[in-house]
Amino acid sequence: MFLDKTGNRRLVKFVEIDREKAGIPKKTIYRLSLYHRCLFKLTENGLETVSSSALAKAAGVKASQLRRDLSHVGQFGTRGLGYQVEELRMAIREVLGREHLQPVILVGAGNLGCALLRYGGFQKEGFEVIAAFDAVPEAVMKRDIGVPLFNSEKLDSFIVKNKVKLAILCVPAEKAQEVANDLVLSGVQGILNFSPTVLQVPEKVTVNNVDLALELENLSFFIDRDGEEEE
Numbered sequence: 001m002f003l004d005k006t007g008n009r010r011l012v013k014f015v016e017i018d019r020e021k022a023g024i025p026k027k028t029i030y031r032l033s034l035y036h037r038c039l040f041k042l043t044e045n046g047l048e049t050v051s052s053s054a055l056a057k058a059a060g061v062k063a064s065q066l067r068r069d070l071s072h073v074g075q076f077g078t079r080g081l082g083y084q085v086e087e088l089r090m091a092i093r094e095v096l097g098r099e100h101l102q103p104v105i106l107v108g109a110g111n112l113g114c115a116l117l118r119y120g121g122f123q124k125e126g127f128e129v130i131a132a133f134d135a136v137p138e139a140v141m142k143r144d145i146g147v148p149l150f151n152s153e154k155l156d157s158f159i160v161k162n163k164v165k166l167a168i169l170c171v172p173a174e175k176a177q178e179v180a181n182d183l184v185l186s187g188v189q190g191i192l193n194f195s196p197t198v199l200q201v202p203e204k205v206t207v208n209n210v211d212l213a214l215e216l217e218n219l220s221f222f223i224d225r226d227g228e229e230e231e
């Protein structure tokens with residue numbers, strides 16, 4: 001069940017987010033982004049060709065995985081010569097839909113939100129944070145965030161007017177679902193969620209959760225603990 005703007009209940013099917021884009025598995029899409037990033041660095045360093053093993057190593061995957069992933073993009077690579085860096089990068093970019101900068105908004109310009117806004121690397125990756133929204137913008141005004149800041153009351157009209165499809169969510173956990181509902185109803189289709197809330201969204205919307213504490217917990221499982229090491 002999903003509440004629309006007027007508070008009416010709408011029946012929408014919620015599913016676990018494992019959507020596939022154009023028949024390409026979500027994990028492959030993620031790895032294609034990694035390859036794109038590696039290829040971009042190779043271009044910056046003036047390299048024209050790269051072997052599949054070198055590209056796989058740079059991306060931290062097996063060469064067989066790389067070849068499987070790239071089969072979704074097209075026929076690339078010449079035996080003995082490897083891949084043409086720029087040709088492959090452009091082909092991946094097309095699949096990922098990055099020919100133009102993708103506009104992104106950020107909601108919740110608090111400590112985490114402002115830190116993200118100050119990061120200047122999104123443009124290089126094909127994304128432009130075009131605005132930030134906060135329920136109490138007066139509290140954020142003093143900070144230099146580098147993008148226009150609006151009261152979150154303006155969220156819906158801004159998304160519709162600027163055809164925004166992607167949003168970064170950094171609001172307190174108890175506000176996250178409410179804000180996500182607003183984002184979805186206004187047309188956002190992808191949410192990068194930093195709030196520790198499992199969001200309920202319609203099937204057409206993708207949520208990627210980022211949780212540093214969970215990642216640390218996972219990492220800590222693999223480290224040797226003092227006094228617990230085996231000889």
Ligand SMILES: NC(=O)c1ccc[n+]([C@@H]2O[C@H](COP(=O)([O-])OP(=O)(O)OC[C@H]3O[C@@H](n4cnc5c(N)ncnc54)[C@H](O)[C@@H]3O)[C@@H](O)[C@H]2O)c1
Nearest residue numbers: 108109110111112134135152170171172173195210211212
């Ligand atoms: N994923 C991670 O690894 C990670 C790390 C740190 C924090 N977090 C989470 O990120 C979120 C933000 O953390 P923080 O430390 O920046 O908190 P914060 O309190 O500094 O910032 C939250 C901001 O959201 C704004 N806000 C509240 N309700 C809103 C609404 N309805 N619409 C728009 N803005 C609204 C507040 O005014 C505030 O500026 C929290 O949910 C926190 O748990 C996640």
